[in-house]
Amino acid sequence: MFNESGSSPASGRFGHGEALDTLARSRPEGLKALAESVLEDFGDLRVIANRTGLVMVPMRDTVENVDFHLGEVLVSEAHIADEAGNVGYGMITGRDLERAMAMAVVDLAFSSGRSTAAITTFLETEAAALAERDAERMRGVEATRVEMETF
Amino acid sequence: MAYVATRGGERAIEQAERLFRQDLGQIDLDRVQSIRRSLPYLVDRVMGEASLYDEDIAALALAQTGGELSEAVLVLRAWRTTQPRIAIAEPLLQEQLLTQRRISAAFKDIPGGQILGPTLDYSHRVLATDVLEGRPYDPPAVEAAETPAPARQPSLADWQRVQGLVAPAVDNSVPLDEIPDLTREPLLFPASRAHRLQGLARAETGGVLALGYAAMRGYGNAHPTVNELRLAEAEIVVRHPSGTAFSAGRIRVSQAEVTSKEKGGYLELGFAATFGWNEVKVIAAATLDLNSAEAPVGSAVHEEFYLYHTESVEASGFCIHFKLPHYVTFQSILDAMRDAKAKKAAMSASNVTTAPQEEPAL
Numbered sequence: 258m259f260n261e262s263g264s265s266p267a268s269g270r271f272g273h274g275e276a277l278d279t280l281a282r283s284r285p286e287g288l289k290a291l292a293e294s295v296l297e298d299f300g301d302l303r304v305i306a307n308r309t310g311l312v313m314v315p316m317r318d319t320v321e322n323v324d325f326h327l328g329e330v331l332v333s334e335a336h337i338a339d340e341a342g343n344v345g346y347g348m349i350t351g352r353d354l355e356r357a358m359a360m361a362v363v364d365l366a367f368s369s370g371r372s373t374a375a376i377t378t379f380l381e382t383e384a385a386a387l388a389e390r391d392a393e394r395m396r397g398v399e400a401t402r403v404e405m406e407t408f
Numbered sequence: 409m410a411y412v413a414t415r416g417g418e419r420a421i422e423q424a425e426r427l428f429r430q431d432l433g434q435i436d437l438d439r440v441q442s443i444r445r446s447l448p449y450l451v452d453r454v455m456g457e458a459s460l461y462d463e464d465i466a467a468l469a470l471a472q473t474g475g476e477l478s479e480a481v482l483v484l485r486a487w488r489t490t491q492p493r494i495a496i497a498e499p500l501l502q503e504q505l506l507t508q509r510r511i512s513a514a515f516k517d518i519p520g521g522q523i524l525g526p527t528l529d530y531s532h533r534v535l536a537t538d539v540l541e542g543r544p545y546d547p548p549a550v551e552a553a554e555t556p557a558p559a560r561q562p563s564l565a566d567w568q569r570v571q572g573l574v575a576p577a578v579d580n581s582v583p584l585d586e587i588p589d590l591t592r593e594p595l596l597f598p599a600s601r602a603h604r605l606q607g608l609a610r611a612e613t614g615g616v617l618a619l620g621y622a623a624m625r626g627y628g629n630a631h632p633t634v635n636e637l638r639l640a641e642a643e644i645v646v647r648h649p650s651g652t653a654f655s656a657g658r659i660r661v662s663q664a665e666v667t668s669k670e671k672g673g674y675l676e677l678g679f680a681a682t683f684g685w686n687e688v689k690v691i692a693a694a695t696l697d698l699n700s701a702e703a704p705v706g707s708a709v710h711e712e713f714y715l716y717h718t719e720s721v722e723a724s725g726f727c728i729h730f731k732l733p734h735y736v737t738f739q740s741i742l743d744a745m746r747d748a749k750a751k752k753a754a755m756s757a758s759n760v761t762t763a764p765q766e767e768p769a770l
Binding site: 328331352397399403404 | 455461488493494500506516521523525556557563565579580581584587601602603604609610644648649653658663679682683697
């Protein structure tokens, strides 16, 4: 299920982690619109948290393998639950509480088996768009590769 | 103890701030977004020194302070204290960075190859003055390769370990909540390596460059060669309440390893990393790290010296405090000076009326 840890498929090829990855990086307008549409299926929702805050980011030193703090990243977090106790959670980098809440609503909908088809379609579309954006960037990066020879 | 009273100070202070802000004009979302879009490297620098990653907030700080970097960093550090810490992310690992620039000046045939990425290193530094004549500068598009570069590149240091060039890796990992944190505990010396690297990550770029440059020019004991330099994006991996790990988004990071000479049969390496793309800072900071081991106390490459003197908020705060009234303390200096002058004048006057003393016999 979507709310379980591990890689059990939430829908199709999307495990929970991959679905959350995609939701967190998806385009805000589409995510918010999707959340609006799936929200109609819910009764009362309890908001456990909806706030901005900081995530401390450690990094591993490559010389002595020491973990140190690189700094803090501003994030928006939303944590909700429905009457049955299913949990929805969203966390995104940046200061957009609506986007985090939209992610939490979609997470909750998937975990409780609502609007599965619409959400799957959205995830597939967004995952493809993100992959294409990354590939385009990395094709540009590949163009800067150099080969060196010693004479 | 004496005091100096100021009349009209409250109004003058208010008007002084108004004058500063009036000069900057209206700040709106367009201006903030324009700064974020057009000055990404400046935004990166401010985020790194503020130890707070958010491009919008950093751009706002720059807009609000007119680009006065010390003020922008101060405003961001202050704002950071208003935010709760929600979580600690999984550590960023070099081999998982989405690498867009990666070069080595020490080894030409590094595993994964050398990728220049976005850089002006090899460009002519020509100012596009046509822009001022109304002719916009449109940069030519990249002629992209058919296949994308691999997003992840292997660790050069690990390859060097396999070759026996670098000391074997030691497992120094600790639980996330036990990583030393300068924002919540004092910096004591000798500093832990975690404190040193955190301090360098948020150090002031110009200060790190000045001290690192001093080491490069011979005022340290190790001359650096870039072992590996990376500009990359990193996933911020956090946990869903169910325990599922996921990425909440990406941030830009820089990291550098520099190497110098052999010691104990292995190459010595220095390391540094920071938020944003700021390769001058990480090369200079890694040079300071490299020099730390044998640095004489009191030298510019001794960790106590460089960590204290590159802490931007404390340094700029100490500097600007000298603008505050020091009338009473300075008065004592004036009194001493006048007293000395009076004594000297009295001595001269008495010398005029008495016969000059003979020089003592040698």
